[in-house]
Amino acid sequence: MVTRSWLFDAMIYMYALSLLFYFSDFANASRSAKRMGTGLLLFVWVLQTAYLAMSLYGHLTQWAFVRSDVIFMFSWLIVTISLIINRFFRIELFVFFVNVLGFAILALNIFGNPHVVPIRSAWEVNDELLFIHISLAIGSYAAFSIAAIFSGMYVFLHNQLKTKNFSQAVMRLPSLEKIEHYTYLSVIIGGPLLLMALSLGVVWVFLEGDRNLLLDPKVINSFFVLAAYAFYLFQHKSMRISGKKLAVWNLAAFCIVVLNFVVSNLVSDFHGWIWS
DSSP states (O other), X not given: OOEETHHHHHHHHHHHHHHHHHHHHHHHOOHHHHHHHHHXXXXXXXXXXXXHHHHHHHTTTOSSOOHHHHHHHHHHHXXXXXXXXXXXXXXXXXXXXXXXXHHHHHHHHHHTOTTEEOSSTTOOHHHHHHHHHHHHHHHHHHHHHHHHHHHHHHHHHHHHHHTTOOOHHHHTSOOHHHHHHHHHHHHHHHHHHHHHHHHHHHHHHHHHTOGGGGGOHHHHHHHHHHHHHHHHHHHHHTSOOOTHHXXXXXXXXXXXXXXXXXXXXXXXXXXXXXXX
């Protein structure tokens, strides 16, 4: 059964948006974010169920499933289990990571399926996977850049207030509490976007069949970026660290982002196109 990939693209993007809301709920205990995440995930489940039912109906005369059907059923089962757990238990972080796995498996099934036709006739299916991967990565870098700007503002304002320098520039800035809150929100958005971008990147490497690409300097450094911001969130959420120390750490994490974007691309085997 040949299927236009717009249906699967809708699943991928809604799945990604659902994960953002789920992570926001974990970080801020937001009931509205949880409802949005659950609603989007439920819609993904409905689309998966409809496609799976049509696919299975097409195989009624056969005794064996093709590989894509098995992987798709596994992804559907993960979404189903996560919805049940989300309904009856309060373990948001578990649901988030389970769905990151489901997100990667769904992408593997979609972009590894030879019967999926790209939206653009000039593209291959892997080109769409790469497009989504790059879109998510750019989104995460934009969020981290905004977080770094806010952290810079925090350090500046903190130093000015400490020396009691109440200039006009200082008076026009938001409060330290608001700046810290905006920084935190930016990292909450950037972190899951980068995690999903990396998961799709791993899927792309798997489909390309060259596992050595996982040892590429940019890939390795991207995991360091993810670890740096995960530690930022850990400090804020679990260690209750705030203020200038957290802002300085966020600036240090952004230095790794810059290192990843500049230095790694110069020595990367398959990210050098950025400079072309």
